[in-house]
Amino acid sequence: MKLKHNWNKEEIMSIYNRPLMELIFEAATVHREFHNPSEIQISTLLSIKTGGCPEDCSYCGQAARYHTDIKVQALLPTKTVIEHAKRAKENGSSRFCMAAAWREVRDNKDFDRILEMVKEINNMEMEVCCTLGMLTEKQAERLREAGLHAYNHNLDTSENNYNQIITTRNFNHRINTINNVRKAGITVCSGGIIGLGETVEDRISMLTTLANMDTHPESVPINALARVKGTPLENLPKVNNWDMVRMIATARIIMPKSMVRLSAGRIEMSESEQAWCFMSGANSIFSSEDETLLVTPNPSTYKDLKMLNRLGLSPMK
Numbered sequence: 001m002k003l004k005h006n007w008n009k010e011e012i013m014s015i016y017n018r019p020l021m022e023l024i025f026e027a028a029t030v031h032r033e034f035h036n037p038s039e040i041q042i043s044t045l046l047s048i049k050t051g052g053c054p055e056d057c058s059y060c061g062q063a064a065r066y067h068t069d070i071k072v073q074a075l076l077p078t079k080t081v082i083e084h085a086k087r088a089k090e091n092g093s094s095r096f097c098m099a100a101a102w103r104e105v106r107d108n109k110d111f112d113r114i115l116e117m118v119k120e121i122n123n124m125e126m127e128v129c130c131t132l133g134m135l136t137e138k139q140a141e142r143l144r145e146a147g148l149h150a151y152n153h154n155l156d157t158s159e160n161n162y163n164q165i166i167t168t169r170n171f172n173h174r175i176n177t178i179n180n181v182r183k184a185g186i187t188v189c190s191g192g193i194i195g196l197g198e199t200v201e202d203r204i205s206m207l208t209t210l211a212n213m214d215t216h217p218e219s220v221p222i223n224a225l226a227r228v229k230g231t232p233l234e235n236l237p238k239v240n241n242w243d244m245v246r247m248i249a250t251a252r253i254i255m256p257k258s259m260v261r262l263s264a265g266r267i268e269m270s271e272s273e274q275a276w277c278f279m280s281g282a283n284s285i286f287s288s289e290d291e292t293l294l295v296t297p298n299p300s301t302y303k304d305l306k307m308l309n310r311l312g313l314s315p316m317k
């Protein structure tokens, strides 16, 4: 099967809307062609600077303008971050992601410290990933020189729906940062969130943008909205798991080589719901010792390892 980069929305919509068992079967078949279906990558995501963000992403508890219970935390000491990375490695993580609640990276001492963290974790032979907001080409180059493997910058939703969810930046800002990351030779981690009140057309449009990039993002996180108290979206309904399965299976079929990450929302999924997601081509999860994914609840690494063991899956080395 060859990779394709000229999908139209109708083709992707017809994949998404296939009878469910047919869709899952095809996604599982494609998954087996490109990946070892018994392996799941465990990634650890650490919030290295939390809350107080000037942006207005309506799903996010870290936006300063919403009244949430999130505690603001300045950039963590380098030593603390490195200790977290070491423990994550001991617990089976092969990828360590650092997240800072910034609108954009500034060329200041905090950025210099992050470059140091990237260097040290890279020396530990883990894939290092960052998500720090918008990035210039020059900043992306500095991160690559420090050894950054991947940069996360989600599309979040479709171009059409974007200003319903975020008004402090636009869809093109997202694309510009992704292009800067790609130009610097860093791998791209980009996906989105469902359950934001979007239509199925919005979901398809977002997947079409990702699948038509010149190089597919190496990692595609599919998130279910984590409803954070105090945010504008706190009262939206829980995402139906079959919608997650359809998104994951469609992403797997149209971007077969990418890692598809079952990301936020796992805390509300049963083990069997997660198993359907793995069957549909998800091959990565975020796990954490402290049972949080940034600022929302997440299963613990201990529980995740037990689940993988029960399902006959093992952590990817």
Ligand code: SF4
Residues within 6 Å of the ligand: 053, 054, 055, 056, 057, 060, 061, 062, 063, 100, 101, 102, 103, 133
């Ligand atoms: S998602 Fe990121 S950019 Fe948006 S408010 Fe939260 S921390 Fe800020």
